[in-house]
Structures are given as C-alpha cells and as structure tokens.
Amino acid sequence: MPDVIVVGAGSAGSVITRRLLDAGATVTLLEAGGSDTKPTIDDLGRLGELWLSPDDWGYHTTPQEHALGRRIHWPRGKVLGGSHSLNASIYVRGARGDYERWVREGATGWGWDDVLPVFQRIEAYSGGASELRGGDGLLDVTDRYPRNPIFESIHDAFVGIGVPANPDYNGASIDGVSWMQLTTRGGVRLSTWRAYMLPVAEHPALTVRTGAWVHRLLVEQGRVVGVEVEVDGRLEQLRADQVVLSAGALDTPRILLHSGIGPAGHLGDVDIPVVADLPGVGENLHDHLLVPFVFETTARPIPTRVEYEPVAMVHSFTTFRPGLDVPDTQPICFSVPMAPVGDDVTGTCFTLQAGLVRPESRGTLRLASNDPHELALMDPHVLERPEDVASLRASMQQVLEVGAHAALADEWGARLVLPHAADAVDDAALDRHMREWLTTYHHQAGTCRMGTDERSVVDPTTFAVHGLAGLRIADASIMPSVPSGNTNAPSILIGERASDVLIAQR
Numbered sequence: 043m044p045d046v047i048v049v050g051a052g053s054a055g056s057v058i059t060r061r062l063l064d065a066g067a068t069v070t071l072l073e074a075g076g077s078d079t080k081p082t083i084d085d086l087g088r089l090g091e092l093w094l095s096p097d098d099w100g101y102h103t104t105p106q107e108h109a110l111g112r113r114i115h116w117p118r119g120k121v122l123g124g125s126h127s128l129n130a131s132i133y134v135r136g137a138r139g140d141y142e143r144w145v146r147e148g149a150t151g152w153g154w155d156d157v158l159p160v161f162q163r164i165e166a167y168s169g170g171a172s173e174l175r176g177g178d179g180l181l182d183v184t185d186r187y188p189r190n191p192i193f194e195s196i197h198d199a200f201v202g203i204g205v206p207a208n209p210d211y212n213g214a215s216i217d218g219v220s221w222m223q224l225t226t227r228g229g230v231r232l233s234t235w236r237a238y239m240l241p242v243a244e245h246p247a248l249t250v251r252t253g254a255w256v257h258r259l260l261v262e263q264g265r266v267v268g269v270e271v272e273v274d275g276r277l278e279q280l281r282a283d284q285v286v287l288s289a290g291a292l293d294t295p296r297i298l299l300h301s302g303i304g305p306a307g308h309l310g311d312v313d314i315p316v317v318a319d320l321p322g323v324g325e326n327l328h329d330h331l332l333v334p335f336v337f338e339t340t341a342r343p344i345p346t347r348v349e350y351e352p353v354a355m356v357h358s359f360t361t362f363r364p365g366l367d368v369p370d371t372q373p374i375c376f377s378v379p380m381a382p383v384g385d386d387v388t389g390t391c392f393t394l395q396a397g398l399v400r401p402e403s404r405g406t407l408r409l410a411s412n413d414p415h416e417l418a419l420m421d422p423h424v425l426e427r428p429e430d431v432a433s434l435r436a437s438m439q440q441v442l443e444v445g446a447h448a449a450l451a452d453e454w455g456a457r458l459v460l461p462h463a464a465d466a467v468d469d470a471a472l473d474r475h476m477r478e479w480l481t482t483y484h485h486q487a488g489t490c491r492m493g494t495d496e497r498s499v500v501d502p503t504t505f506a507v508h509g510l511a512g513l514r515i516a517d518a519s520i521m522p523s524v525p526s527g528n529t530n531a532p533s534i535l536i537g538e539r540a541s542d543v544l545i546a547q548r
C-alpha cells in the first residue's frame with residue numbers, strides 16, 4: 043500500500059510529491075491530464091495555443107450578471123505541471139500585507155516572517171541570494187532575458203506618468219513598475235513538475251499515473267482511506283495512509299462535494315449522501331480580473347517575436363483604493379493583441395491590460411448534479427462589489443494614461459484600437475468596455491479556505507480538513523484571500539509548507 047496518494051501534478055502537488063519522496067515516503071501521484079512534452083508548453087509566448095486544447099480543462103463560469111451575462115473562459119492546466127504548464131510563468135510572491143491579512147482571516151502561522159524563508163527556499167533567483175531572496179532553490183526565477191524594445195518604452199511610460207521603477211518586486215516592496223521575474227530555464231518554461239519531479243521521475247518509491255481522473259474520496263468512519271479514480275473509462279479504487287488533494291481551486295472542492303463533504307443542504311439538492319457537513323466548501327470563490335486595451339503602433343513595427351520570447355515582460359503594482367496596505371491594481375503588458383481588433387488595423391499591436399488584484403466580490407462553486415463528468419457551476423460574482431468596479435476603473439485610467447505617454451504615443455505612434463479612441467471618451471463608455479471585455483487574470487482561489495471558524499475548511503497548521511482524518515489539502519483553494527499578485531508562487535509556497543507538516547508528522 044502506498045503511504046501517500048497525491049491528487050494533481052500541478053504547482054503544489056509536484057512540490058509535495060518531491061519533498062515526500064526525499065523524506066522516504068512512497069507516493070502515488072494521480073494526474074487527470076497527460077504528458078507535458080509539447081513545444082507549445084516549452085515556449086511561454088505560445089501559451090494562448092494551449093487554451094481550449096486537450097491540456098486545458100476548458101472551464102467556463104456561469105453567466106456573469108455584471109459582465110453583460112457573459113460566461114468567462116477559465117483555462118486550467120490538465121497536464122503534468124497543472125496550470126504552471128499553461129501559465130505565463132510570472133513569479134510573484136505577493137505583498138507582506140497579503141500574508142498579514144491571511145493571519146487576520148484566521149490562517150495562524152502564515153504571516154510574512156513565517157513565509158519569507160519558505161519563498162527563499164523555493165527560489166534560484168538570477169539576482170542571487172540575499173536576506174530577502176533565495177539563490178539555491180529548485181525553481182529558477184529570472185529577469186535576465188532578451189527584452190523586446192516595446193517593453194522598454196512601456197516601462198518608460200509608466201515611469202513617465204509617475205509610477206516608481208522597482209527593480210525587484212519580490213524584494214523589500216511590491217510597489218511600482220517592474221520587469222517580470224519568470225520561471226524559465228534557458229528560456230524554456232520551468233514548471234514545478236519539471237523543476238521538482240523530472241529529476242526524480244525514476245524514483246523507485248514513486249508511481250505517476252496520468253489520465254487518472256479522481257472522482258471522489260473513499261471515507262470510512264470519518265477517515266479518508268483512498269480515492270475512486272477513472273482511468274480509460276473504468277473506475278478503480280486506490281487506498282493509502284494519507285490522501286493529499288492538490289487538484290487546484292476549482293477541482294479540489296469539486297472532489298470534496300462529490301465525496302459528500304460540503305454544505306449539507308447543497309449535497310441534499312444533488313442527491314449526494316452527507317459524509318461531513320462543511321458549509322465552507324465551494325464558498326469564497328474569487329479571482330483577479332483583466333480588461334484589455336489594445337494599441338496599434340503606427341510609427342514603427344514591434345519586432346517579430348522570436349522562439350521562446352515571452353509576450354509579457356512588464357507589470358506594475360499601484361494602490362488606488364484608500365485604506366489598503368497592499369496594491370489593488372496590477373496592470374500587465376503584452377507585445378501582442380490580447381483581444382480581436384478591427385480589419386482597419388494593419389500594423390503591429392501591443393496590449394495594456396488593466397488589472398484588479400484586490401477583489402472583494404465573492405462567489406461559489408456548486409455541483410450541477412451528482413455526475414462527476416458534469417461541469418460544476420462556477421459563479422465568482424465578478425464586479426458585484428462597487429470597490430472592485432472602482433479599482434478596475436482606476437487601473438483602466440492608468441493604462442490609458444500610459445498608452446498616451448510620449449514614450450509610446452510619439453516614439454511608436456501608438457493609437458488606441460480597442461476600444462476605439464472615440465469610444466473611450468467618458469466614464470460610461472469605459473464602464474461598458476469593462477463589462478464587455480473583462481476576462482480572468484487566471485487566479486481563482488479560496489474555495490476551501492484555511493481558518494478555524496465554522497465556515498473555514500482547512501486547518502492552517504496541519505492542512506487537515508476539519509473533522510476528517512487521513513486527508514490534507516494543499517493548493518490555491520486553501521488561500522483565505524487571493525494575494526495582490528499572481529498566484530503561482532503562493533501555490534508553490536503552500537506545497538512546500540504542507541510537505542513540511544506531512545514529513546514532520548510521519
């Protein structure tokens with residue numbers, strides 16, 4: 043019998059598996075997706091080709107009332123490496139205040155001073171080790187890559203409108219405009235699957251099963267004893283001493299609900315017998331949001347992308363909302379159009395995406411039925427809270443100012459083509475654009491949040507699910523609230539800290 047079953051070979055699950063193997067455990071790693079050997083995975087600039095491909099779960103939200111009733115596509119990695127195999131590989135720890143907020147939200151032991159050494163342990167930072175950065179971790183983090191000149195001008199434009207340049211947003215402060223730090227090696231995507239697991243792929247105590255879709259947990263007398271998994275259309279039962287769910291913010295709660303672990307009322311509605319009445323499972327669903335502004339360059343073309351060149355290199359963190367100690371906005375800039383433009387646009391295009399990263403709106407993930415094959419109902423309630431609209435509006439106004447700065451408008455002849463400048467004249471027009479074009483920033487979190495109150499799901503110290511033995515959860519679902527930056531590094535952090543606990547308790 044294997045010691046541990048880990049469900050999900052994504053950002054967190056790959057880390058946990060490696061650390062457990064190093065500590066002498068026997069591990070079965072179950073991954074619903076397949077191998078990560080495609081060139082589109084290697085090359086960060088081709089990430090868009092992976093969306094709605096077999097490597098993407100291809101999820102969509104329910105119709106969003108405050109986004110003109112649109113269903114928003116939520117790509118999620120269904121492949122070794124998980125979402126780290128189809129993301130932009132931007133490495134952002136988040137702000138000190140994000141983790142202090144986690145503590146206030148009930149995640150005891152997750153303050154900045156607790157997490158900093160773990161971030162350092164993860165990183166092999168191109169800038170080298172310091173009292174704030176790690177130099178010899180398993181994951182390469184680099185800002186040393188050839189820079190496309192359009193990004194030099196975008197960076198200059200941010201500085202030109204008064205945003206401070208920050209040479210290391212993962213250092214003393216997150217604030218300001220920065221060159222992104224990416225998880226690549228030799229220019230090629232480096233997921234945690236590749237960094238942590240490939241070197242031990244032949245380990246005798248490791249079994250990796252791809253195409254293994256876990257439907258539910260096996261629970262006997264309050265103890266999780268294994269999983270039911272679909273492989274090639276057939277159901278199997280696998281047993282272990284411990285099960286770790288690292289299936290991500292959308293699939294971890296889905297597996298729990300199909301196991302009868304969740305709000306009793308909802309489970310009754312979909313005819314699933316209640317194993318544990320945990321009202322917080324599937325609650326607190328939230329995400330970061332983006333709104334694209336596409337500019338055509340009429341004075342000179344953006345140099346053609348070369349192989350492995352990332353299409354995003356610059357981002358910026360600013361706090362607009364009064365009373366916050368962390369940024370509420372993080373615009374992200376692309377050297378390509380990130381939304382369709384009209385036939386009249388013949389030049390090259392870049393995109394400045396306004397970004398909301400301190401959302402207050404909260405939604406739910408629920409089951410449509412007791413059939414594990416059926417899409418879950420994911421309703422993040424985007425833009426329900428007025429604070430979110432205000433922050434996003436401020437970010438939109440900031441990127442319009444950046445686009446109009448001489449570094450772009452004069453040097454490149456940048457002109458707004460989405461929305462057309464004539465359609466971006468007043469608040470009402472910008473509000474329409476926001477709701478029409480809003481997309482995900484891909485940072486869903488919080489659906490099994492850590493805490494000790496009655497609506498929390500996971501104990502912040504042990505990673506155990508309240509009231510159940512034999513089960514741990516370690517992925518983006520346990521974040522009490524999404525940090526003010528991209529969620530990959532915090533998910534890896536969660537994987538590292540969960541493995542510490544599992545190893546200590548063996």
Ligand SMILES: Cc1cc2nc3c(=O)[nH]c(=O)nc-3n(C[C@H](O)[C@H](O)[C@H](O)COP(=O)(O)OP(=O)(O)OC[C@H]3O[C@@H](n4cnc5c(N)ncnc54)[C@H](O)[C@@H]3O)c2cc1C
Binds near residue numbers: 126528
């Ligand atoms: C398109 C995109 C771009 C992004 N860009 C960035 C970025 O640049 N920087 C950043 O910091 N963050 C980014 N993110 C977010 C970041 O990748 C995620 O927050 C992070 O990967 C989450 O890690 P996780 O371990 O929680 O889940 P995942 O990495 O998603 O891992 C979950 C794994 O579980 C598997 N799984 C799910 N259900 C089952 C099941 N029932 N049975 C078996 N296996 C299952 C999945 O296939 C997957 O491999 C992006 C995400 C996406 C989708």
